[in-house]
Amino acid sequence: MSTVLVVEDDANIARALLVNLRARGYRALHAPDGTRALDLAAHEHPDVILLDLGLPDVSGLTVIRGIRGWSRVPILIVSARQESASKIEALDAGADDYVTKPFAMDELLARLRAALRRGTPEQAEAIVTTADGRLEIDLATKRVRVEGTPISLTPTEWLLVEQFARNPERLLSQTELLHAVWGPEYGRETNYLRVYLSQIRQKLEADGSRPRYFVTELGMGYRFTPSGG
């Protein structure tokens, strides 16, 4: 049985996380602030740590540095969308991965399993590459390369590509993508997606009219298939 330390000050989110984790058979501990997080990390030796960046007392960065001083336990960042700068700082400070609030529970659990499986922290997830090596997406530097040469994307194009890169092989519905890129009040504007998918394919696919990486699933959504299948 693995022990998960949940560092989260919002009581509702914390409860939801703890309930879900315990239902899946994890031993889940809770720290509502940074001080108690460091304390529990030292005394309970969790197998993985879920860390919210917005804490009341000390910054999430301080917590990461405090733990990395003596332990290489995997740390998953949970952060709001607008905190993207501190997310990168957190990754640089030694965090392993991050999910953006509001997050899908199954996605979080998948990343958690991945972190546990790895055991030893590595930044391998930072660059997503297709099986054929033609396309590279660097999530940390926000850069995309096709056959080695950098491609410039517009902000909206990048946000879309980022969604795909963070969810390889997974079917993303139109509403899901619209929420993630344009905001929660969008959902019916599927024509946006049609236009931008077209542009992205022109830039990143070998043959824009026969997409291999950004595949349409008719009536369901889109899927990024770096594996090639």
Add this chain to the structure above:
Amino acid sequence: MSTVLVVEDDANIARALLVNLRARGYRALHAPDGTRALDLAAHEHPDVILLDLGLPDVSGLTVIRGIRGWSRVPILIVSARQESASKIEALDAGADDYVTKPFAMDELLARLRAALRRGTPEQAEAIVTTADGRLEIDLATKRVRVEGTPISLTPTEWLLVEQFARNPERLLSQTELLHAVWGPEYGRETNYLRVYLSQIRQKLEADGSRPRYFVTELGMGYRFTPSGG
């Protein structure tokens, strides 16, 4: 040790069931009427419920609805042959499966084991696989594989397959499926199901004319049998 609640007014049948269940190592409770059934279900939290439809006080349907209001414990209907209409009603109300009186004890025990297997939350992996490994249904990425190669399904086909994957070994009535896929106002359009089941079998079964996974239960509904039996 699993707890089984037997709801049965006929004393002879009840005794036979209780003796057989206890001999197999189950903890077996007995409720001779609907009122005590609801009472025991609430206080003892059984792992599975065997429910006779012909009760002296309240109808079996009332019992199902009373339990389904707060619990998802598997419910197996035990009913006489001529009560086929109420059997379908019971399935629509949320029962999981049924056996017809007079029943073979080993068949009942087999269905009971299937219900227990389903009830225990071992769905840590969101991938449902058939016993022979030919068919994989990945609920997280919404992808279906036959012998390793991905198969593309239309939205309606996927919704149906998803229902089956989420309820393996369970008998799903036509109305239940129609409600889940087309919406609550549908219920008589069983021809839809016939067309789509045919398409799904063509795509996913080894021999579309001899289905092994998506089995028809004549007059009752359909059952997904990943175990192969």
Add this chain to the structure above:
DNA sequence: GTGTGGTGTCAGGACGGCGTTAAGACGATC
């Protein structure tokens, strides 16, 4: 054997989703 109700299969037409293009609206920069 014959009848009946439920089921499986096929094909065609209506419909809506999708990809593409282009033009107008908007905002940033100088």
Add this chain to the structure above:
DNA sequence: GATCGTCTTAACGCCGTCCTGACACCACAC
């Protein structure tokens, strides 16, 4: 205020999906 790139919106043709109806088939009852 002018220019440039980006985002939004509209229009159109294409293609797959959904629904429908017809027919064959099967199990079961008589």
